[in-house]
Amino acid sequence: MTKILRIDASIRADGSVTRSVADTLQRELVERLGDATVATREIGMTPLPASAWAGAVFGPHTPAEQRTPEQQEGIALATALADELLAADAYVFALPFYNFGVSQHFKAYVDILLTEPRFAPGQPQLIAGRPAQLIIARGGGYGPGTPRHGWDHGTAWYQRVLTDILGLDVETTEVELTLADVTPAMESLREMAAENLAQGHVRAKQNAGRLAERLEV
Numbered sequence: 763m764t765k766i767l768r769i770d771a772s773i774r775a776d777g778s779v780t781r782s783v784a785d786t787l788q789r790e791l792v793e794r795l796g797d798a799t800v801a802t803r804e805i806g807m808t809p810l811p812a813s814a815w816a817g818a819v820f821g822p823h824t825p826a827e828q829r830t831p832e833q834q835e836g837i838a839l840a841t842a843l844a845d846e847l848l849a850a851d852a853y854v855f856a857l858p859f860y861n862f863g864v865s866q867h868f869k870a871y872v873d874i875l876l877t878e879p880r881f882a883p884g885q886p887q888l889i890a891g892r893p894a895q896l897i898i899a900r901g902g903g904y905g906p907g908t909p910r911h912g913w914d915h916g917t918a919w920y921q922r923v924l925t926d927i928l929g930l931d932v933e934t935t936e937v938e939l940t941l942a943d944v945t946p947a948m949e950s951l952r953e954m955a956a957e958n959l960a961q962g963h964v965r966a967k968q969n970a971g972r973l974a975e976r977l978e979v
């Protein structure tokens with residue numbers, strides 16, 4: 763049975779584009795695979811505790827009997843995140859773009875994970891080569907020729923971490939202009955935004971189909 767791990771980092775449920783595109787991908791993948799299981803780690807609305815990272819960093823260097831509750835919690839959380847990643851055959855990361863950068867909750871996830879000895883930078887990449895689907899949604903547009911070209915400081919980091927730090931084989935689905943419908947200044951972009959969103963769902967479904975074929979081999 764194929765095990766999928768899905769990680770959601772949007773801070774909203776209603777109207778979340780990353781969740782909705784990930785739902786499309788997941789639905790197609792599960793339908794095609796038949797007997798897949800999907801484990802979910804929701805970190806957008808139920809964030810990992812802010813104190814866990816420092817605990818996970820310093821806990822291992824502190825004698826076990828002297829560890830603070832934060833250190834115990836940080837170490838336990840890092841172990842749980844590492845176990846979850848190792849147990850999966852494939853991954854879906856649904857990650858929004860916030861304040862011209864990454865989700866702080868996913869950053870915290872990565873920070874905690876990398877304290878775990880099995881995922882420490884420089885160690886062999888234990889999940890190298892496994893397939894991952896990265897879904898990103900941005901409210902504005904950042905392509906060449908747009909006023910804010912060069913302001914996307916999130917996408918490259920997401921890809922860097924998943925591809926180079928974790929060693930995953932990543933396919934990315936990006937949706938832009940998701941704020942067009944609720945932003946008067948973006949009114950002229952609404953048609954383009956709707957097309958962009960539709961394309962995102964199409965791409966996610968296609969990616970799921972190819973991933974299912976790969977996982978079935």
Ligand SMILES: Cc1cc2nc3c(=O)[nH]c(=O)nc-3n(C[C@H](O)[C@H](O)[C@H](O)COP(=O)(O)O)c2cc1C
Nearest residue numbers: 772778779780858859860861862899900901902940
């Ligand atoms: C607090 C906050 C900050 C945001 N900052 C940006 C931003 O800097 N640039 C941008 O293009 N969109 C920004 N957005 C819009 C999100 O990228 C957009 O709503 C995206 O669809 C979020 O993913 P979701 O739909 O899955 O929630 C922001 C949204 C929120 C809630």
